[in-house]
Structure formats: structure tokens, C-alpha cells
Amino acid sequence: MLQNKRIFSLLLVIALISFSSWGFLVHRTINQISIYNLPEPLRSFFHKDKANLVYNSVRPDIRRNTDKTEGSKHYIDLEKFGPNAVNNMPMDWATAVKKYSEDTLKEYGWGPYNAMMQLDKLTKAFKSGNADSIYFYAADLAHYIGDLHVPLHTTDNHDGQLTGQKGMHALWESTIPELTIQQYMLYNNHKATYIKDPAAALWADIRKAHALLPSMFAIEREISIQFTPDTKYRTQMRYGKETKTYTKQFAEAYAKALGQTINGQLIASANMVTDFWYTAWVNAGKPSLATSRDLNTDLDMELKSFKSNGLIKDGLLISKKSKPED
Ligand SMILES: [Zn+2]
Structure with a gap:
């Protein structure tokens, strides 16, 4: 029974990695490092639930299977x-519905509006003082914010399928981070900032993510010149179906050409998560949170490691420590 459960969850993980959002590795990493730049007492409060915040970072993707x-x-x-929707779309849901209709938004994606609703839920959870509820919405909100920093989540060419570059999605957000995260700079000295207009801040980041698309696609074409169809793609059987994915060699060459782009989007995601968590707490009236800051030597050690970009080397980055199915 347990064995079956493990196999099932492994299959689920494989299925999700192939179509979802930031891969499991990045969502988990974002949720962990978003904790470190928070001020006290918020940092200790979230750190107390770190393992769950990391584990539940992909819960919204799992929900896609049943909802x-x-x-x-x-x-x-x-x-x-x-045309120019990236600059013209209304920032609030009611106005967007009036302009486009709810059906259209729900058909073509309403990520930014949903993220704002999750922020509202997190704020209400802080007001209620229910810790479980706070952790729940904090994890969900972080997932949706992370997804909106993936350029391919802001376009209808979301897998490169419209430009003969199918497979770009998993390549960019899963394969490459899995191959290269050891070299990432996970530390940055961002300090949690109160955001007066969260929708405007989120849209500013969406614009930046969207602006990365032309170069992402162009670099893929450039790198392809050095490859043949046989060295660029490999064919795998998945659920009895043939699937074409990029080879490791191609992924490595493409990653090198992209430079710091993916690392940068990971950090931008984490910084916005930090700011949104902090903003929800402030807007809830900075309720006091039960924490045990004085006794938290783990957190002190992690902060030291984080600041020297040592989380992976020190074995403290949960997403690299445990396999997704564990
Ligand atoms: Zn997602």
C-alpha cells in the first residue's frame, strides 16, 4: 500500500513537472529563501513552519489534477x-471583468487577479490570528507570485508551440534550474518592503517577465544552429506516448547563453513573496505572532549560511535535500 502510494506520488510528480509552472525545485526554493529577508517577528513565525511552507509550495499545481x-x-x-495588454490591462478584477468578461479571463488566464485575491485572503488570515490559515494562504500566494515571474506564464506561446520551439516551458523552468541551481546566487540583500499598491508592483514584475520572451526565443534559435535534430532532442516514452524533450547538452548550452536570467527571476519571485507576506501582515495591523525567537538557533545558522550563499553547500536548502516524493 505504502509502496503504491509512493509510486503514485512519484508519477504525479513526473506528470506535474512536465506541464506545470516553475518546477518543484524552484517553487520550494523560493518559499524557503523568502523567509530569510523578513523582519522579526514575521521571520521567526514563518521559519517555524518552514518545512510545510516548502512542501506546500506546489500544492496549487497538485490541485490542478482535481480542479x-x-x-x-x-x-x-x-x-x-x-495589443499592448501588458501595459493596458486594468489592475483590478472588477474592471477587468467589465472589459473582457469573466469567461474570457478564466479561459486565457487570470493569474495577476487571482494573486491579488490570495493576498487579500492572507491579510484576512493575519487578522483572524489563525496560524494554520496564515501558513496556508502564504504558501498559495507564494506559488502564484512565483508563476507570474516565469515569462512563459505571460504568453499564449507558453511552450514555444507557436514558433516551432515546443518544450521551452519545461526546459526553462525545470530542466535548467535542476542542472544549474548549484551555481545560483540564492542570497540577495533585499529587505522586506511595504507595498502600497501591490497590484501595480505585481504588474511591474509581470512586464519585466514578459519583456524577457523575445530574447528567450531568439537565443533558443541561435543555440539550435550548433545542434542537429538528434543532438537537440531526445524522445522518451511517457504513459505509452512518445514525448520529445530537449537533451541535456542542449539545455546546458542554452542555460549558458541565457546567463543569469533564470536565477534573476527566481530572486525576483522570492523578493516579491517576502514583500507580499510582509504587506499582508502590516495591512492586518501587525498582529503579534507567537514565536520563540530567542531559542531559534537553527534560524541563526541558516541566516549565516544564506548570507554567504551557502545553503546548498551546507545542506540547508530543503528542495535539494529531499526528493519531491519524500
Ligand atoms: Zn503553478
């Missing part, structure tokens, strides 16, 4: 909303 309405909360196909 048909979940998928379009993770992205926005901006081209479907007219």
Missing part, C-alpha cells in the same frame, strides 16, 4: 487580451 478551474489561476496569455 478544472485551477489551471488558469497560474498564468495569463497576454496576447489574447489585445
Whole structure:
């Protein structure tokens, strides 16, 4: 029984990695490092639940298996909303519904609006003082914010399928981070900032993510010149179906050409998560949180390691310590 459960969860993980959002590795990493730049007492409060916050970072993707309405909360196909939608879309849900209709938004993605609703839920959870509820919405909110920093989550060409570059999605957000995270700079000295207008801040980051698309696709084409179809792709059987994915050699060459882009988007995600968590707490009236800061030697050690970008080397980055199915 346990064995079956393990096999099932492994299959689930494989299935999710192939189509979801930031891969499991990055979502988990974001949720952990988002804790470290928070001020006290918030940092200790979130650190207390660190293992769950990391584990539940992918819960919204798992929900997609059972809830048909979940998928379009993770992205926005901006081209479907007219020319220059990235600069023109209303920032609040009610106005967007008036302009495009709810059905259209739910068909082509309403990630930014959903993220704002999750922020609202987290704020209410802080007001209620229910720790479980706070942790729940904090994890969900972090997932949706992370997804909106993946450029391919802001376009209808979300897998490169419209430009003959199918497979870009998993390549960019899963394969490459899995190959290269050891070299990432996971530390940055961002300090949690109160955001007066969270929708505007989120849209500013969405614009930055969206602006990365042309170069992502162009670099893929450039690198492809050095490869033949046989060295660029490999064919695998998945659930009895043939699937074409990029080879490791291609992924490595492409990663090198991209430079710091993916690392940068990971950090931008984490910084916005930190700011949104902090903003929800401030907007809830900075309720006091039960923490045991004085006794938390683990956190002190992790902060030291984080600041020297040593989390992976020191075995403290949970996403690298345990396999997703554990
Ligand atoms: Zn997602």
C-alpha cells in the first residue's frame, strides 16, 4: 500500500513537472529563501513552519489534477487580451471583468487577479490570528507570485508551440534550474518592503517577465544552429506516448547563453513573496505572532549560511535535500 502510494506520488510528480509552472525545485526554493529577508517577528513565525511552507509550495499545481478551474489561476496569455495588454490591462478584477468578461479571463488566464485575491485572503488570515490559515494562504500566494515571474506564464506561446520551439516551458523552468541551481546566487540583500499598491508592483514584475520572451526565443534559435535534430532532442516514452524533450547538452548550452536570467527571476519571485507576506501582515495591523525567537538557533545558522550563499553547500536548502516524493 505504502509502496503504491509512493509510486503514485512519484508519477504525479513526473506528470506535474512536465506541464506545470516553475518546477518543484524552484517553487520550494523560493518559499524557503523568502523567509530569510523578513523582519522579526514575521521571520521567526514563518521559519517555524518552514518545512510545510516548502512542501506546500506546489500544492496549487497538485490541485490542478482535481480542479478544472485551477489551471488558469497560474498564468495569463497576454496576447489574447489585445495589443499592448501588458501595459493596458486594468489592475483590478472588477474592471477587468467589465472589459473582457469573466469567461474570457478564466479561459486565457487570470493569474495577476487571482494573486491579488490570495493576498487579500492572507491579510484576512493575519487578522483572524489563525496560524494554520496564515501558513496556508502564504504558501498559495507564494506559488502564484512565483508563476507570474516565469515569462512563459505571460504568453499564449507558453511552450514555444507557436514558433516551432515546443518544450521551452519545461526546459526553462525545470530542466535548467535542476542542472544549474548549484551555481545560483540564492542570497540577495533585499529587505522586506511595504507595498502600497501591490497590484501595480505585481504588474511591474509581470512586464519585466514578459519583456524577457523575445530574447528567450531568439537565443533558443541561435543555440539550435550548433545542434542537429538528434543532438537537440531526445524522445522518451511517457504513459505509452512518445514525448520529445530537449537533451541535456542542449539545455546546458542554452542555460549558458541565457546567463543569469533564470536565477534573476527566481530572486525576483522570492523578493516579491517576502514583500507580499510582509504587506499582508502590516495591512492586518501587525498582529503579534507567537514565536520563540530567542531559542531559534537553527534560524541563526541558516541566516549565516544564506548570507554567504551557502545553503546548498551546507545542506540547508530543503528542495535539494529531499526528493519531491519524500
Ligand atoms: Zn503553478
